[in-house]
Amino acid sequence: MSFLKDSIKNFPIIKELNENALTHLLNIIRVRQYKNHGQIFSKGTSLNEIYFIIRGKVKIFNKDSCGKEQIVWIMQKGDIFPLEGFSREVTFPANAEALEDSIIGSIGVHDFESLILDNPNVLIKLFSVMNERIIDLQTRLEEQVLLERNMQIVKLLLRLCERYGEITQNGQCHLKPQFTTTDLAKMVGASRGSISRTYTRLIKEQLLYKDNVGGLLVEFEKLKEKFG
């Protein structure tokens, strides 16, 4: 229990809970392990639980009838999902699957509602998380409609850097090999060829480098200045 408490007490939203509410959460949270590719929920099932990622990564995605996949979100440690549709009776609007071996906590939707409605700080934080998701989705939709494919991919790289990147000593942004060319393709609906061509172009312009283990080094500031 104290391992769990230490793991989650600084998560966004959870850290806004007072001591009593946190103790209550720790009493009711169910913790499960998922292997890489393990299914957490599938599109169309009822929304009964809210999930907290304690360790690992989760992709939220849709698939068309031909098996073509679109990744809506990649969630990581500290993230809560799905927020869509909590507080009303709905079905999950997408699938969720572990992207690596993961530890995930969950509580019932109604328990989550009671927790947050009792606590204005949690509510304000939750509004802000939902607002960020709305702005993120609007931006991506805008990019899909207004931008050429190549620019969509550059913007995606910038977003991944902001969210998942680590700044190296010489100011580049390091993206670990967690995102494959296929993953990026599924995020913007491009072919893997388009992603590779954008990489090649950026490498030629010295805005992108590949490291030895499949990760990327992005000249984040230069890239942002040029295309941001």
Place this chain on the structure above:
Amino acid sequence: MSFLKDSIKNFPIIKELNENALTHLLNIIRVRQYKNHGQIFSKGTSLNEIYFIIRGKVKIFNKDSCGKEQIVWIMQKGDIFPLEGFSREVTFPANAEALEDSIIGSIGVHDFESLILDNPNVLIKLFSVMNERIIDLQTRLEEQVLLERNMQIVKLLLRLCERYGEITQNGQCHLKPQFTTTDLAKMVGASRGSISRTYTRLIKEQLLYKDNVGGLLVEFEKLKEKFG
């Protein structure tokens, strides 16, 4: 004042306010008239106010450097905007412009925050409005990534019917001539030619008819069954 009260008291969110809170809102709300095409706010300005549409329609949109437009939302009577970014200091993520002669009320962001934080019913309603917007954006993003252009346009027509259509006596859905071919094109990032071609195809299949004044009659149920 009583005209204003009668106009807005049944709006979503506002109807959840108790009598005191409603009276307070009516005391602080500023009401302005906008002509068709009148600018309400522009992208990049600070978010100081929350707007309520009392009469008319508003488009929330983005423009690229070549002037190409993407319509994010079309808001109508009873809608509140923008919700993105309220409760934190941000700039507007898009432009807003009246789509017809409109009457719009507004209150300061901080006044809005006080109103809603004092009232759990309002909060739950607001969550549900935000959730609907998140699900709507996710669906549109999914359609942009996974669907062919023609199907994107069909899905857009279905969405417009659900949101703005009126059911006629013979079960068709009537869309008034408020949405031009150009508007639809700007919503999905298609050319006007693509929209016209989809219309022609649906008219040939007797799933769509044009009325005499520029509106559309959609065989909503048949269209949904075939493509929904």
